Amino acid sequence: MVAFLSLFLGVWTTVAHAAPDARLRVQVVDQKGAPVRDAVIEVMPAGGWSGPIRFPWSMAMAQRNQQFVPHTLIVAKGSTVAFPNLDQVRHSIYSFSKAARFTIDLYGREQNRTQKFPIAGTVALGCNIHDQMRGYIRVVETPFADKSDGNGMVRLSGIPAGTATMTVWHPRLRAPDNVLTQKVALSSGENAQKLVISLR
Structure with missing residues (x-):
């Protein structure tokens, strides 16, 4: 259609x-x-x-209650995003998107990982351990x-x-x-x- x-x-x-x-x-x-x-x-x-491109929200996407929070995050091209784990269980993060292909290995509660996004576009995120987890980062140039x-x-x-x-x-x-x-x-x-x- x-x-x-x-x-x-x-x-x-x-x-x-x-x-x-x-x-x-x-x-x-x-x-x-x-x-x-x-x-x-x-x-x-x-x-x-x-x-310059500045947004009023934090450049962070947490893992809380086995979900990505916020579900959708807008960041400027070239931004580095933090991924704090606020759950009791360990998480990993991966993306096969054209705008960003990467894997972040398992890490635990109150730990943090970061990833830079130098290409504009959409980044779909998942967790290798929890298949239901889905999140999106929209990398923009405006x-x-x-x-x-x-x-x-x-x-x-x-x-x-x-x-x-x-x-x-x-x-x-x-x-x-x-x-x-x-x-x-x-x-x-x-x-x-x-x-x-x-x-x-």
């Missing part, structure tokens, strides 16, 4: 703003209208981005990125106004590499879009 991304409402509201930057509000829902959690939205300005909350909402600010490329990723999205892209025109002030994605 061909994946689709439908733009229901290109702009819900545009507010006059003195600064040249734009704010983007995106809601991601599935075909039934239910909100999609942990969909990563990235916006790359037409001129690209060469400045500071304008976040993941959807329980209401399917993502809010981004400080984006240069003008043409940009918006990317949506979700592990269950029906598309090559679980990624869809679309050009967007962002004006100064708030821009809002509603995306409908087809999940498998």
Whole structure:
């Protein structure tokens, strides 16, 4: 089945703003209208981005209750991620993803391991001991990125106004590499879009 991304409402509201930057509000829902959690939205300005990329959350993915926490983590290209083990049992970490192929051998409670991610893309993580454990790291090249909350909402600010490329990723999205892209025109002030994605 061909994946689709439908733009229901290109702009819900545009507010006059003195600064040249734009704010983007995106809601991601599935075909039934239910909100999609942990969909990563990235916006790359037409001129690209060469400045620093800093996110307000920790560059860490813990192992707690035999799960990766958070389930999806966004990091800047070149970041080093910590993997603290907060469980009573030992864990290992592996990935066969194109963006990162690595294995971290077994380590125990209150121990920590790190891994650097120099290539942009999606890194799917697993544990050799606990097959049910799945986690994802989305490595990005833009500071304008976040993941959807329980209401399917993502809010981004400080984006240069003008043409940009918006990317949506979700592990269950029906598309090559679980990624869809679309050009967007962002004006100064708030821009809002509603995306409908087809999940498998």
